[in-house]
Amino acid sequence: MTQTYDVIVLGGGIGGYTAAIRAAQLGKKTAIVEQDKLGGTCLHKGCIPSKALLRSAEVYALMKESDRFGIEASGVQLDFAKVMSRKTAIVEQLHGGVQYLMKKNKIDVFQGRGRVIGPSIFSPRSGTVSVEQEDGEILTLVPEKLIIATGSRPRSLPGLATDGTTVLNSDDALRLEQLPESILIIGGGVIGVEWASMLSDFGVAVTIVEYAPRLVPSEDEDISRELERLLKKRGVTVKTGAKVLADTLQKGETSVSLTVEHKDQQVVLTAEKALVCVGRQANVDGIGLENTDVKVENGVIRVNEMMQTAESHIYAVGDCIGGLQLAHAAAHEGIVAVEHLAGHKPHLYSPHQVPRCVYSRPELASVGLTEQQAKERGHQIKTSKVHFKALGKALVYGESDGFVKVIADKETNDLLGVHMIGVHVTDYISEAALAQLLEATPWEVGQTIHPHPTLSEILGEAMLAVDGRAIGI
Known part of the structure; x- marks a missing residue:
């Protein structure tokens, strides 16, 4: 069976389905090929389920400290089965929403494993997609334009294979039926830190091992140091600058142990389970790219700024092209690809304009250059740092740890970077991202009237502080 389309999207994650919707809006006959479920990693194995669990962990931790707010609560118990059930219900509701969007936009969805084939009787050029469905039937879909959006999967660590039971990856962790008493998290990047925060709030004894000299090493150093301090304050054991000796892995019936090199010593770490969080690997194998x-x-598809591959009618977006590997970046890339193939002039973005978020407790949010990056690029910088302990709304929330740091160029006054750690900072990093997009100066952002009392007013104060104009809230 052969069908033709203006646009075919291989992969139904957020980059893929966003591209498909935009193509349909532009009048293109569009189809998606997805071997699993629409929504991809973000909806089913990443952003949404993990944030649902983080929220439950946050509420549980808050309830255990309710006396700080003058509320005596006894008998507070964690029902992990209900926590997981809530997570599943949220995912299913959003999955239904994505399916509705496909129907609303008249996008055909083909369930099955897609593979790109070369020139054939169906088309004189490569890009046709062969779809193997569950019943064994093979469909042939011929596009005018093809968008590859096959996403990524958890990266493994050589010599430390996951088994889904004792040694887990993030996909496995989302399927846990009960919490372990202790866990060893290998990798202190975004995923590792979020799991550490969540599991610690659930009462699990957590140890993080990170090879780099600090946690979340891609973020500003001041933010990393503050995060480590606050996690340690909550009882999380953090070992940075530590090398895991994978060949020392020992698995028992109820425990796992590993030796790590830390501060010129070999230390044996033991826990009930290990969780490997060492990044994600692009899904580029077995999809017919050969x-x-x-x-x-380097394991990712090479594209230009318009998301075109070396074959101009084939585009690629999302995690499979590497880069930031963020859901919101993938969605924007999908729009860029579609608007370009449709003959429009899409809005391009630079990586430094994309906000980055870590949903630990406290949260991290940033956009632009770190202080080190700014200096490496030759900027003479000026910075400010305003702490949440000076903010009325943070004290009301009972969450006054953290700060906002602003980095600007001394000569041009250009805003170079904004970095936050504190209560709900992911909810207002977009203001800083907008400032970067509009090339606003810190003074201009500081002139924005922020309502009081709010958490966002700390951003305006930090912008004014760059030039010594802070009021002190």
Whole structure:
């Protein structure tokens, strides 16, 4: 069976389904090929389920400290089965919403494993997609334009294979039926830190091992240091600058142990389970790229700024092209690809304009350059740092840890970077991202009237502080 389309999207994650919706809006006959469920990693194995669990963990931790707010609560108990059930219900509701959007926009969805084939009787050029469905039937879909959005999967650590029971990856952790008493988290990046925060709030004894000299090493150093301090304050054991000796892995019936090199010593770490969080690997194997001239470099698909591959009619977006590997970046890339193939002039973005968020407790949010990056690029900088302990709304929330840091260029007054750690900072980092997009100066952002008392007013204060104009809230 052969069908033709203006646009076919291989992969139904957020990058893929966003691209498909935009293509349909532009009048293109569009189809998506997805081997699992629409929504991809973000909806089913990443952003949404993990944030649902983080919220439950946050509420549980808050209830255990309710006396700080003058509320005596006894008998507070965690029902982890209900926590997981709530997570599943949220995912299913949003999954239904994505399915509705496909119907609303008249996008055909083909369930099955898609593979790109080369020139054939169906088309004189590569890009046709062969879809193997569950019943074994093979469909042939011929596009005018193809968008590859195959996403990514958890990266493994050589010599430390996950088994889904004792040694887990993030996909496995989302399927836990009960919490372990202790866990060893290998990797202190975004995923590792979020799991550490969540599990610690659930009462699990957590140890993080990170090879780099600090947690979340891609973030500003001041933010990393503050995060480590606050996690340690909550009882999380943090070992940075530590190398895991994978060949020392020992698995028992109820425990796992590993030796790590830390501060010139070998230390044996033991826990009930281990969780490997060492990044994500692009899904570029087994999808037929060898049948095309599409280039794969360093494990990701190479594209230009318009998301075109080496074959101009084939585009790629999202985690499979590397880069930031963020859901909101993938969605924007999908729009760029579609608007370009449709002959429009899409809005391009630079990586430094994309906000980055970590949903630990406290949260991290940033946009732009770190202080080190700014200096490496030759900027003479000026900075400010305003702490939440000076903010009325933070004290009301009972969450006064953390700060907002602003980095600007001394000569031009350009806003170079904004970095936050504190209560709900992910909810207002967009203001800083907008400032970057509009090339606003810190003074201009500081002139924005922020309502009082709110958490966002700390951003305006930090912007004014760059030039010594802070009021002190």
